Amino acid sequence: MMRILRSLPRTHKLLLLPVATMVTVLGAHKIVTTVEDVQRDSQTLDTVHVPLDPDASPGLPSLDTKRTAMADAFEMANRALDATRDHVPISALTASEIVDIDLIASVRAAKTEPGLPETLALPAVDDASRNGDESAVDVATLDEGARHMAVVIGTIASGMLEVDGSVVADATSYEDVSEDELAKFDEGPIVLEEQIVTNEPYVPQWEIYTVRSGDTFAVMAQKHLAMGYSEVMALVDTLPEPRILTQWRVGDRFEYQLDEQGDLLALRMMKNARDGYLVERQGDDFEVATIERAGEATQRLFAGTISGSFARSAKATGLTSAEVSQLSRTLEKKLDFRRDTRRGDRFQVLVESDVIDGKSLDPRVLAVQYEGERMNLTIVRNPDDNRFYTTDGKSLDPAFNRYPFEGRYRLSSNFNPNRHHPVTGRISPHKGTDFAMPIGTPVQAPANGRVEKVGNHPAAGRYIVIRHDNGYKTRYLHLSKPLVSNGQRVSMGDRIALSGNTGRSTGPHLHYEVLVNNSQVNAMKVSLPENQSLKGERLVAFQRQAEPKLAILESGQTGTVVASSDQQAPGNDEG
Secondary structure, eight states, X not given: OHHHHHHSOHHHHHHTHHHHHHHHHHHHHXXXXXXXXXXXXXXXXXXXXXXXXXXXXXXXXXXXXXXXXXHHHHHHHHHHHHTSTTSOOGGGXXXXXXXXXXXXXXXXXXXXXXXXXXXXXXXXXXXXXXXXXXXXXXXXXXXXXXXXXXXXXXXXXXXXXXXXXXXXXXXXXXXXXXXXHHHHTOXXXXXXXXXXXXXXXXXXXXXXXXXXXXXXXXXXXHHHSOOOHHHHHHHHHHSSOTHHHHSOOTTOEEEEEEOTTSOEEEEEEESSSSEEEEEEEETTEEEEEEEEOOOXXXXXXXXXXXXXXXXXXXXXXXXXXXXXXXXXXXXXXXXXXXXXXXXXXXXXXXXXXXXXXXXXXXXXXXXXXXXXXXXXXXXXXXXXXXXXXXXXXBBSSOSSOSSSSSSXXXXXXXXXXXXXXXXXXXXXXXXXXXXXXXXXXXXXXXXXXXXXXXXXXXXXXEEEEEEETTSOEEEEEEEEEEOSOTTOEEOTTOEEEEEBOOSSOSXXXXXXXXXXXXXXEOTXXXXXXXXXXXXHHHHHHHHHHHHHHHHHHHHOOOEEEESSTTOOSOOOOOO
16 A cells, blocks of 8 residues: 555645545544554554445445445546556455554644644655654645645545435534734725615716705806806807797706716706707817607596686686687687677586696687587587587688688778779779788788788789689788788698788788789678588598587586597586
């Protein structure tokens, strides 16, 4: 055995250390007992005969009567030696009962913990060691890595970690570590929250700034947004409506985002609850996008009774000024408020609006029911063309409006072929109708058509000529500003110009002409085309869409009646 050990290089000797460790830790008691028995029997110490059990396995002597995990450890060591080139593996040796006792004498163990070896020494065996000269023995101290491997293998072999395939609970560390040694590697306490914050990427948050008295955007941007004066001016110039930043009012609010260094990333400003602008930094420049917020469509039913003027009675129901104005413009196409309304007449109005942040925006009259002494009228808005129709599909809008403007203006000069000229006194036919109105009053197209001419004349001033789809023509004279161009398509109600006092005119007014077969006619008396009506599939579709609105009018339950225009039945919220 010793000859084999001497023939092995140092590396392979270390591979045998797990076996030596197990022999030392687990079999020391049996070996020492055997030596004592030999000495008692006065046998020589050259060799010691260790009796084997009848069922012992070939190879190294068994230190236990049963085959345990130690045998597996021996086989593991043998496999490691088998991989060693040019040396005889232990597994190839012939079974023997003789062990050189010098192997036992040469093992040294110093312990810091009961049962756990700290250092192991394996002598370089020579003749001096055989003669008992311990001073001549070259003791090699086992390094920490090899010692750790030997202890772990020995632990596995002893069955401490596994019994019948199950891990036992008495496994433990094999060496104590002092506080001084721990302190060498102390990196301070680990705070979980700080570690998480450190690892998370930076996410900019929206912050809100409220305008205070005396604030200007230039000063505020330098203090809070880390912007220089030139950057402030560049941002203001980028906005389509710079006044949103230059004309602040106390209480105005806007939102902004900053990066990790505190520089501006984005700016969000709202003109109102629906519309606004988003400014984002792109390198050294700014990009502006339009914000359009969608509200929740909500419908409300209002009911009232005429007790004075129609406008005052409508406002008493809770309608806003904008809603009353829209309702009046809708009904005046069929209802003359001076002649047709009477005290005690009743009406109901279904209005839809978008609610954003609790505010009602963009009101739209959907349906009206008027029950009066002189007239009963029920009309519903058709979503397909945004016009009002009666329940049987007749349009509230005529195919040709009588007046080319909204509101009422004094008729200052009628159509009169025998009119005397106001300056010369001679008969000078007036082939149009004049309406006295302030300069800048909007002029509207009375029907669909195409602009035929936009021009300027010494007597007529600025003027427009439109050819309509039904073959009629209309002319507009003495305008201050045309709003259309030659060849442009216009629809009924489109603004085409602003009234004025250009050309030969005695005062601000609109000269309006209607031509049939290229001849001027009295615009106030000419027979205009019939109202447009819905027929066939268009009528069926309209009536299907009108049903839920008519059901709401019939219910008479005022207040919020449905959440959206798609609802089919009224609610129970009383107004």
